[in-house]
Amino acid sequence: MSGTSKSPWIIHYDGSSCNGCDIEVLACLTPMYDVERFGVINTGNPKHADVFLITGAVNERNIGVVKQIYSQMLEPKVVVACGACACSGGIFHDCYNVIGGVDKAIPVDVYVPGCAVRPEALIDAVVAGLGALEEKRAALELASSYEAKELAKAAEQERLAEAASQPLLEEPAKTEEQTDIDINADEEPGE
Amino acid sequence: MVMIKYIAALAFIVLGPFIGAIVQGIDRKITARMQGRVGPPILQPIYDVKKLFAKEDATVNGVMDFYIILALFFAVFAGVIFFMGGNLLLAIFVLTLSTLFVIVAAYSARSPYSDLGAEREALQVMCYEPFMVLMPVAMFLVYGSFEVATTVDIAMPLIVYMPLIFISLIFILTIKLRKSPFDLSTSHHAHQELVKGMTTEMSGKTFAAFEIMEWYETVLFFGLIGMFFVSSAWWSWLVAIGAIIVCYLLEIIIDNNFARVKWQTTLKWSWAITLLLFVANIAILSFI
Numbered sequence: 001m002s003g004t005s006k007s008p009w010i011i012h013y014d015g016s017s018c019n020g021c022d023i024e025v026l027a028c029l030t031p032m033y034d035v036e037r038f039g040v041i042n043t044g045n046p047k048h049a050d051v052f053l054i055t056g057a058v059n060e061r062n063i064g065v066v067k068q069i070y071s072q073m074l075e076p077k078v079v080v081a082c083g084a085c086a087c088s089g090g091i092f093h094d095c096y097n098v099i100g101g102v103d104k105a106i107p108v109d110v111y112v113p114g115c116a117v118r119p120e121a122l123i124d125a126v127v128a129g130l131g132a133l134e135e136k137r138a139a140l141e142l143a144s145s146y147e148a149k150e151l152a153k154a155a156e157q158e159r160l161a162e163a164a165s166q167p168l169l170e171e172p173a174k175t176e177e178q179t180d181i182d183i184n185a186d187e188e189p190g191e
Numbered sequence: 192m193v194m195i196k197y198i199a200a201l202a203f204i205v206l207g208p209f210i211g212a213i214v215q216g217i218d219r220k221i222t223a224r225m226q227g228r229v230g231p232p233i234l235q236p237i238y239d240v241k242k243l244f245a246k247e248d249a250t251v252n253g254v255m256d257f258y259i260i261l262a263l264f265f266a267v268f269a270g271v272i273f274f275m276g277g278n279l280l281l282a283i284f285v286l287t288l289s290t291l292f293v294i295v296a297a298y299s300a301r302s303p304y305s306d307l308g309a310e311r312e313a314l315q316v317m318c319y320e321p322f323m324v325l326m327p328v329a330m331f332l333v334y335g336s337f338e339v340a341t342t343v344d345i346a347m348p349l350i351v352y353m354p355l356i357f358i359s360l361i362f363i364l365t366i367k368l369r370k371s372p373f374d375l376s377t378s379h380h381a382h383q384e385l386v387k388g389m390t391t392e393m394s395g396k397t398f399a400a401f402e403i404m405e406w407y408e409t410v411l412f413f414g415l416i417g418m419f420f421v422s423s424a425w426w427s428w429l430v431a432i433g434a435i436i437v438c439y440l441l442e443i444i445i446d447n448n449f450a451r452v453k454w455q456t457t458l459k460w461s462w463a464i465t466l467l468l469f470v471a472n473i474a475i476l477s478f479i
Contacts, residue, residue, distance in 0.1 A: 034228040
């Protein structure tokens with residue numbers, strides 16, 4: 001199953017950039033660069049997307065949005081920080097409301113420098129992201145494989161057995177003590 | 192003769208999705224060329240679906256998966272009835288049932304995007320369903336039978352008797368193939384104001400099943416076009432294939448040259464054009 005790297009669908013979100021990078025992202029879809037050659041589609045839907053392109057810095061207002069889009073995307077997924085602002089906050093890094101680069105909100109796989117980022121660099125970044133996407137897919141497949149499930153089940157049973165053997169000896173003793181104290185406490189005012 | 196029926200049905204089940212996928216790939220390639228782009232490889236739709244199957248399992252609710260699987264099943268079932276030369280009316284009703292399951296699946300997500308998409312799809316069903324039911328009626332008036340297999344036994348192809356109804360069918364297919372200007376419920380191209388409409392909340396395997404359903408539907412629609420051209424002569428099959436190619440190219444041209452219209456316009460146009468042409472066709476038939 002190598003389909004993952006052949007159809008990277010993207011979702012594009014603009015944090016707080018000057019729109020320079022956004023225009024370059026859209027330029028990738030035009031006849032000049034035509035990223036659909038590689039199966040790239042701009043979906044606009046986090047549930048269909050594999051690659052998350054973010055331009056601009058993360059600020060107090062949009063950090064929730066960025067996190068939500070990321071959480072709605074299904075594994076395997078890759079985050080590409082496009083441009084200087086998305087990498088580190090860029091020219092806006094000193095602003096009172098700017099938190100910093102995208103990696104302050106979500107894990108970033110590929111950083112693309114540039115102000116504004118060049119479409120060629122963006123295409124390179126998506127291709128670099130495909131490597132990460134393929135690795136994540138392989139990891140996901142491994143995690144869902146039979147052996148991994150058996151190992152996880154065995155580990156879980158061991159943990160449960162350990163947990164069951166320990167507290168049973170201690171907990172009843174504790175409760176008895178507590179009830180004794182409680183009874184005494186109730187009786188004292190009466191006497 | 193009985194064997195041919197089963198072979199046709201099996202061919203539809205096995206080869207249908209591949210033909211549908213390749214047609215969609217060619218569609219995307221031609222569309223790209225029309226826009227001055229290179230375009231994706233022909234097998235891109237297959238890569239897309241392969242990728243969707245490798246995605247993490249996560250759905251809004253389990254019911255949605257079930258409805259989409261039912262939609263896929265009934266789309267295949269409709270195709271099997273059609274390609275076995277069975278009852279055209281039944282095939283069309285089963286196909287509508289498949290679309291209804293997609294609508295219910297979209298509603299089950301309870302998301303504003305897929306809710307609106309489902310409403311629009313329901314409206315589209317309302318736009319084309321009167322014609323889709325009347326078409327077999329016209330065929331019955333000509334051949335005295337609803338059986339698709341009758342077309343192969345008679346020397347005169349349907350197009351000779353029902354040219355206006357064929358034009359209506361092409362109009363309706365633009366809606367059924369969810370192509371612009373009627374891609375109201377969900378769009379194949381860049382996202383629209385409803386993001387992806389009905390399919391917004393579908394992901395991974397569920398969305399893959401929806402895509403495969405569209406491939407089967409495409410092949411079934413090709414069958415509907417071909418039905419108008421085949422007759423008892425062997426070369427009529429070549430004419431039918433030629434007609435299918437020409438009609439699909441026409442659909443691609445329409446898709447790329449028209450902006451999306453509102454649902455009100457879709458409803459008015461589809462009812463006015465298809466019903467007028469139907470009545471005119473029937474009137475002419477009654478005089479001959």
